[in-house]
Amino acid sequence: MHSSLPSRADPAPEAGLRQAFLVEDLACQRGDRLLFEGLGFALDPGQLLLLTGPNGSGKSSLLRLLAGLGTPAAGRIRWRGRAIDEDAPAHRQRLRFLTHLDGVKPALTVIENLRFWSALMGAPAPRARSALAAFDLERIADLPARFLSAGQRRRLALSRLMLMPAALWLLDEPSTSLDGEGTERLLAAITAHRGQGGIAVIATHDRLALLPSQELRLAAGEPAR
Amino acid sequence: MSSQPMPIEPAAGAEPSTARIFLAVLTRDLRLILRHGSEAATAIAFFLLATLLFPFGLGPEPDLLARIAAGILWVVALLASLIALDRLFAEDFQDGSLEQLALAPLPLPLVVLAKLGAHWLATGLPLVILAPPLALMLHMDPAGLPVLTASLLLGTPCLSLIGAVGAALVLGARRGALLLPLLILPLYIPVLIFGTAAIDASLAGLSAAPHLQLLGAILLISLGVGPFAAAAAAKQSLV
Numbered sequence: 001m002h003s004s005l006p007s008r009a010d011p012a013p014e015a016g017l018r019q020a021f022l023v024e025d026l027a028c029q030r031g032d033r034l035l036f037e038g039l040g041f042a043l044d045p046g047q048l049l050l051l052t053g054p055n056g057s058g059k060s061s062l063l064r065l066l067a068g069l070g071t072p073a074a075g076r077i078r079w080r081g082r083a084i085d086e087d088a089p090a091h092r093q094r095l096r097f098l099t100h101l102d103g104v105k106p107a108l109t110v111i112e113n114l115r116f117w118s119a120l121m122g123a124p125a126p127r128a129r130s131a132l133a134a135f136d137l138e139r140i141a142d143l144p145a146r147f148l149s150a151g152q153r154r155r156l157a158l159s160r161l162m163l164m165p166a167a168l169w170l171l172d173e174p175s176t177s178l179d180g181e182g183t184e185r186l187l188a189a190i191t192a193h194r195g196q197g198g199i200a201v202i203a204t205h206d207r208l209a210l211l212p213s214q215e216l217r218l219a220a221g222e223p224a225r
Numbered sequence: 226m227s228s229q230p231m232p233i234e235p236a237a238g239a240e241p242s243t244a245r246i247f248l249a250v251l252t253r254d255l256r257l258i259l260r261h262g263s264e265a266a267t268a269i270a271f272f273l274l275a276t277l278l279f280p281f282g283l284g285p286e287p288d289l290l291a292r293i294a295a296g297i298l299w300v301v302a303l304l305a306s307l308i309a310l311d312r313l314f315a316e317d318f319q320d321g322s323l324e325q326l327a328l329a330p331l332p333l334p335l336v337v338l339a340k341l342g343a344h345w346l347a348t349g350l351p352l353v354i355l356a357p358p359l360a361l362m363l364h365m366d367p368a369g370l371p372v373l374t375a376s377l378l379l380g381t382p383c384l385s386l387i388g389a390v391g392a393a394l395v396l397g398a399r400r401g402a403l404l405l406p407l408l409i410l411p412l413y414i415p416v417l418i419f420g421t422a423a424i425d426a427s428l429a430g431l432s433a434a435p436h437l438q439l440l441g442a443i444l445l446i447s448l449g450v451g452p453f454a455a456a457a458a459a460k461q462s463l464v
Contacts, residue, residue: 064463064464067328068328069324069327069328069460069463069464070463070464071464089330089332092328092329092330093330095328097324097325097328099321099324100321101319101320101321101324102320102321103320103321103322103324103325104320105253105257105320105322106261107256107257107260107261108253108256108257108260112256116249116253117325119245119246119249120246120249120250120325120326120329120330120331121329121330122242122245122246122330160325
């Protein structure tokens, strides 16, 4: 495998079938621009991959591909040996994707926002309250979300992760606008997720105290032609 | 840690019930529209006001008004349904909810259908209810009212379903609100033709059934095609 990008991932494709989450030779194109190619990594349960790289290097695009939104220009993404687009509903079921947008509806209260997501995931209804507690939002549970600060909105978006365990977390800049205490709660959530055998792929600028199993640095994409 | 099994992978039978999620999306959208949805109120107010203006513009001629009442009501209802349409997916697209909906266990066409259900209940159904009193104001023969209601009941969901495809296609486009009517108005024309023809037929003492059946056929086709086309278009915007 010719990787143009530095990756500490296991390069042996034969090992692929045993890996829980395996990405091989992935390429992503946006318009005329090739964001990355030949990208690969393999993650086992409990492992965390840290994505770094300058703005516009394709971190968010990579996460989108990993979530199954969109098709890569080349390469394969496998979960336990099966391509993720072979069984898209199962892949959606196993992943939580936190984008840079919070997906919070200003007209709904904090708890209503969370109850909707919980219904969407099919989580038991009481989970919404305990998920709020994980990011210290119980006091403002009945406040309409339009009154929330950016950091509080972020906490609300993050509490979606706590509704139901999922095997794969894809987080795009999860610590944006969080204060120190919120970041600590985020780190605790990620540690708990890994402790349960969950895999996480996290794109971030501030390195946080994440203790990644692997790090993948995306180079700045070639300029548009 | 790497040899540890993955206990949090969902079990095969653990998928949440489709009906429950469908209802969750529908009630959320309905709540959002009712809570701050000025678009729904704008659409209904437009329907009322625009219809009320016709008697002033055409002069006090009851015969003329009675003759064109069906066309007025249908054209104004069609334009009113356009008003709230571009917000159907736009807000979810801008605030990131659309991605979460696309990643939900519910297939995206069903999500679209649930959103359309809420949209129609908030903007389509009020038009159906308001149309008969407005028709009487326009001196339409009361004998035509049942067919008017039936044609709108069959026709307005078609408008929502067809419009959803356009609304999803223009997501992320810079002049989306401008592009949308150009895209979907041509597709609205058959609905308009059969909707007014049904009322005219019943006012002329003929059977409205063929026209209503054709409207029903359009509804079935748009029910079968609309949610899938809209979901495919919305997915494109998320890539």
